[in-house]
Structure formats: C-alpha cells, structure tokens
Amino acid sequence: MDPLRDGWLWWAIAIGVGIPILLVVLTEILGALVRRGSPAAKPVRLLRNWVVPVGALLAVLAFASLSPADLVWVRVVATVFGFLLILLLLSALNVSMFGNAREGSWQQRIPQIFVQIAQLILIVVGLALLFQWVWGADVGGLIAALGVTSIVIGLALQNAVGGVISGLLLLFEQPFKIGDWLDTGSVQGRVIEVNWRAVHIDTGSGIQIVPNSTLSGASFTNKSLPAGPFSATTTVKFTTDDPPHEVVALLAEVAKSLPMRIPDEPAGAEYLGGGVYTVTLPIQGPDLEQRALSLFLSWLWYAARRRGLALDGDATDPIAEPGRLEEALDIVGPTLQLGAEDRDRVLASSRLARYGVGEIVIPAGVVPDEISFIVQGRARFTAEAGGGRLDVATAEPGDYVGQTALTREKATLTVVAADVLTVLVMPLSTVDELVRTRPRLASEISASIDLRRKQAADAVASAGAAAGTMQLR
Structure with a gap:
C-alpha cells in the first residue's frame, strides 16, 4: 500500500499541521473580538472550541484512516458535526442581523421570543435533513404525524392558544x-x-x-407616549362675573407652585367660555397625575377665596364670618402691643387669609408688600440648597412672616404652609404706623430679619458641607 498514492498521508499531514495553525488564528481573532465587546465573539468561540475539533476528528476518521462511511461511529461523529454546523450558521446569522441593530430599527423591535422560535424551527428542519442524509432516515412520515398532532392540540387548546398568539x-x-x-x-x-x-x-x-x-x-x-413631558388636564368652572384674565393668572400661579411640575415647563390655562376653563399641568410622569390634580384643585380652593373669585360658583369664605377677625386679633395682639385705638385701625385695614397644606405663602426672592401674622396652624421657612429644599425654621401662632416688607428687601427664605394655615394679613402702611410709635416692635422685627438671614446662610453652608462629604466618600 502506497500512503502517498492512497492519499491518507496527505490528509494526516494537513490535519496535523493545519488544525493547530487554524486554532491559533481563531484564538487571536476571538481575543480581539472579546476586547472590543463584539457580538461576533460568540460564533467564533463556537467555531474554535467545537466545530473545528469535531471536524478534524471526522476528517481523521473518514479520510486519514480511510474508515468506511457506513460505520456507526463515523455516522455519529458526522451527525454531531452537522448539528454544530447548524448552530454555527444560526449564531452567525443572529449576529449579522441583530448583533448591531440600531435603536428603533425593525431588528431591535422584534421580540426575542420570535427569534428563538425561528431558531428552533430551523434547528428541527436542519436535524431532519441531517438524519436523512447521514442515516438515510425517512422523516416525511414523522413530519406528517407531527403536523396532524399539532392541529389536534391546537383545536383542543384554541382558547389558550389564542391568548398566546395575542x-x-x-x-x-x-x-x-x-x-x-x-x-x-x-x-x-x-x-x-x-x-x-x-x-x-x-x-x-x-x-x-x-x-x-x-x-x-x-x-x-x-400615557407614557409620546416621549417627553406628561400633561395632566382638568376642567374648572368659575362664574361669568369673574374676569377671565384674573382667573387665568390665578390658575397659572397655583400650577406653578406644584412640587411635581416639570421645571421650566409652563402650565397652560384657556378660557372656554361660560365660566369654564381648561388647565394643563406639565408633570414628571403619569403616575403623579391623580396626586397633582388633587393637590392643584385643593390649593385652587384656598387661592380663589383669597382673591374673591367664585370657584364652582361659590365665593363664600368661612373665615370671613363676623367676629373671626377680632378673635384672630386677640391671638396676635400681644405681639403687636396694641392699644384700643390701634386695635380699631388694624380691624379696619386687615383681613384674614387661609392657605392649604404645602402652599407657598411668600416665595424667596420677592419683596413682600404685606406682613402676615399666624393665627392658626404652622408655617415652615425653607431654603434652596444642594438641589433641593431644606427646612430652616418653623413659625407658630403669634409669629409673623414677610417682615422684610418694612425694609423693602427681598425675602431670603420661602414660607410654606405646614398645616392648613390661617393668617392675619396687615398692609404695610398700617404696620409702618405701628412701628413708628413702638420702638420695641421695630427692634424685634429687625432682629427677626437678621435671624432669618443667618438661618438661610447656615442652611446653604450645611448643604454644601454635606455634599462635599458625600463626594469625598
């Protein structure tokens, strides 16, 4: 027997030299793909670890050793090699079609379950052809039986299958x-x-x-589509006697204070006629819609009565009942050191106002034109620091807010109603008259302004130190 003439020696040399070189090349390619994070690394790994070694074994058995092709163990190796080739082709096809799919493309939108079902079908068909070619099996009858069985099962489970298809x-x-x-x-x-x-x-x-x-x-x-700010919409009704421009300004002012509103996104308010208005609130997500609308409508109730506007056709305010103003003056009277004559002047010029929980009474950065004395409830002084709001101090019944109106300075802190808050609102002219005749009251108000300014500075400094500590950690 001549090895060169029979050809098995050339096969042995080719396998012994070529396979190691091919494995080294595939290893280098695989390393480069892994470093780049390429999805092509998966089929290359399958080729290097399985397809090439099993293919080499098949070549040794079928060509180098010249074993008969009808031997069982040759057929087994050929079957395994064919199955690996099917997997390699499917993996390469998956990478080429879906590996680098752009956002929003049809490849990216196809659910993974569809891809897996298609791969399963191709594997079954490939195995059927492989068994027919290697083992000479008749798979036609098996496919027909499976088809009939699937029809029977589909009719029996049509309701469940309908849900799955949906x-x-x-x-x-x-x-x-x-x-x-x-x-x-x-x-x-x-x-x-x-x-x-x-x-x-x-x-x-x-x-x-x-x-x-x-x-x-x-x-x-x-409600999450289209992408972008989510808008909650509601309709409110006033009387036709209420000036539309005043109502639209009120709606925009109340909406601007909502904590779930998107910054720099203005709220919209439109007059539809007949005292009906539609309001659009840009909020941070649809999950906040009910909470935002509830808070907006409750704040609007208080704000409309402070302005004398008739929300839902009703402008009456319970705190405007006779005697309520005098009762309130009994609470704040010791703070103002009022005499009988001063009391009458204050009653003639002052009014009661009420705020809902969370409403802004005085925003920071504006010059107040009135001073409010707390009659019932509590108010919080807050400062903006570290990208959020910090509670600085609390005002109780008898305390006052908006005292920078006397010095014509901007408020350094935001005053927020911590509870349902009732205040006695006194115009600046009346407070000026009281201060001129009461040096002690003027001194107390000046000391209060200095204290609030110091509290605001301390809060900002504390927030800055806390942020620096978190960054160091």
Whole structure:
C-alpha cells in the first residue's frame, strides 16, 4: 500500500499541521473580538472550541484512516458535526442581523421570543435533513404525524392558544413596554410584566392581571407616549362675573407652585367660555397625575377665596364670618402691643387669609408688600440648597412672616404652609404706623430679619458641607 498514492498521508499531514495553525488564528481573532465587546465573539468561540475539533476528528476518521462511511461511529461523529454546523450558521446569522441593530430599527423591535422560535424551527428542519442524509432516515412520515398532532392540540387548546398568539402579536407590535403607564378604561397603572398570556399592571392598590386577548381586542391609552413631558388636564368652572384674565393668572400661579411640575415647563390655562376653563399641568410622569390634580384643585380652593373669585360658583369664605377677625386679633395682639385705638385701625385695614397644606405663602426672592401674622396652624421657612429644599425654621401662632416688607428687601427664605394655615394679613402702611410709635416692635422685627438671614446662610453652608462629604466618600 502506497500512503502517498492512497492519499491518507496527505490528509494526516494537513490535519496535523493545519488544525493547530487554524486554532491559533481563531484564538487571536476571538481575543480581539472579546476586547472590543463584539457580538461576533460568540460564533467564533463556537467555531474554535467545537466545530473545528469535531471536524478534524471526522476528517481523521473518514479520510486519514480511510474508515468506511457506513460505520456507526463515523455516522455519529458526522451527525454531531452537522448539528454544530447548524448552530454555527444560526449564531452567525443572529449576529449579522441583530448583533448591531440600531435603536428603533425593525431588528431591535422584534421580540426575542420570535427569534428563538425561528431558531428552533430551523434547528428541527436542519436535524431532519441531517438524519436523512447521514442515516438515510425517512422523516416525511414523522413530519406528517407531527403536523396532524399539532392541529389536534391546537383545536383542543384554541382558547389558550389564542391568548398566546395575542401575546406574541403584542410583543411584536410593542405598543407599550415595561414601566409604561396604561389606561384600559377599567384598569389604570404601570406595566411591570409582559408575558405570552397576560400583562401585569400595578394599580397602586394591587397587581391587576389583564389577559392579552382582552388588550388586543380593545382600545387602551399608553400615557407614557409620546416621549417627553406628561400633561395632566382638568376642567374648572368659575362664574361669568369673574374676569377671565384674573382667573387665568390665578390658575397659572397655583400650577406653578406644584412640587411635581416639570421645571421650566409652563402650565397652560384657556378660557372656554361660560365660566369654564381648561388647565394643563406639565408633570414628571403619569403616575403623579391623580396626586397633582388633587393637590392643584385643593390649593385652587384656598387661592380663589383669597382673591374673591367664585370657584364652582361659590365665593363664600368661612373665615370671613363676623367676629373671626377680632378673635384672630386677640391671638396676635400681644405681639403687636396694641392699644384700643390701634386695635380699631388694624380691624379696619386687615383681613384674614387661609392657605392649604404645602402652599407657598411668600416665595424667596420677592419683596413682600404685606406682613402676615399666624393665627392658626404652622408655617415652615425653607431654603434652596444642594438641589433641593431644606427646612430652616418653623413659625407658630403669634409669629409673623414677610417682615422684610418694612425694609423693602427681598425675602431670603420661602414660607410654606405646614398645616392648613390661617393668617392675619396687615398692609404695610398700617404696620409702618405701628412701628413708628413702638420702638420695641421695630427692634424685634429687625432682629427677626437678621435671624432669618443667618438661618438661610447656615442652611446653604450645611448643604454644601454635606455634599462635599458625600463626594469625598
């Protein structure tokens, strides 16, 4: 027997020299792809670790050793090698089509489950062809039997299968994603899970399971789309006697103070006629819609009565009842050191006002034109520091706010109603008369202004030190 003439020696030399060189080249390529984070590293790793070694073994058995092709162990190795080739081709196809898909492209939008089902079908078809070629198996009858069986199973489970198909269609269309806020009419909440059968929605009071067949057969609203600021809309009604420009200004002022409003996004207010107004509130997300509308409407109730406007056709204010102003003056009288004559002057020029919880009484950076004396409730002095608001001090009944009106200076702290707050509002002219005749009151107010200014500076300094400590850590 001549080894050169039979050819097996050339195969042995080619396998013994070529395979190590090929493995070294593939190792270098794989290392470069891994360092770059390329998705092509997966099929290259499969080629180096499995396809090449098993292919070399098959070449040794079938060509180098000249073993008969119908031997069982040659067929087994050929089957394994064919299966690995199928996996390699599918992996390479997956990388080429989906590995570098751009955001928003059709490749990126296809659910992974669709890709996996297609891969499974291709693997089954490839294995059928492989067994037919290597083992000579008749797979036609098996495929026919599987087809009939699938039809029977599909008819028996058509309701369940319908839900699964609806789920797959929803996954493919992707009208919403995890985290979006849905309103189906009967259910409203945030999507926390999407599977083949149902969508799980967190309503805030529990998890509502909505079948995919229900969603696919009805209309629903995705409040998280389009991307950008979310707007909560409500309609309010005043009387036709209320000047529209004053009402629109009031609506914008109340909306501007909402804590969940998006900064630098103005609220919208439009007059529809007949005393009806529509208000659009730009807020940070649909999950805050109910809270924002509730807070806006409650603050609007207090603000409308302070302005004498008739929200819902009613302008009456409970604190405007006779005798309430005198009762309030009994509480703040010791602070003002009032005599009988001064008391009458204050009663003639002052008024009572009420604020809802969280409303801004006096914003920082403005010059007040009135001084307010707290009758009931508490107020918080807050300073803006470190990207948020810090509580600096608290004012109790008998204390006063807005004292920088006397010095014509801007307020250094924001005054916020900590409770439902009732204040006695006194015009600046009346306070000026009282201060001129009471040096002690003037001294107390001056000392209070200095104290608030120091508290604001200390709060800002403390916030800066805390931020520096966090950065050091």
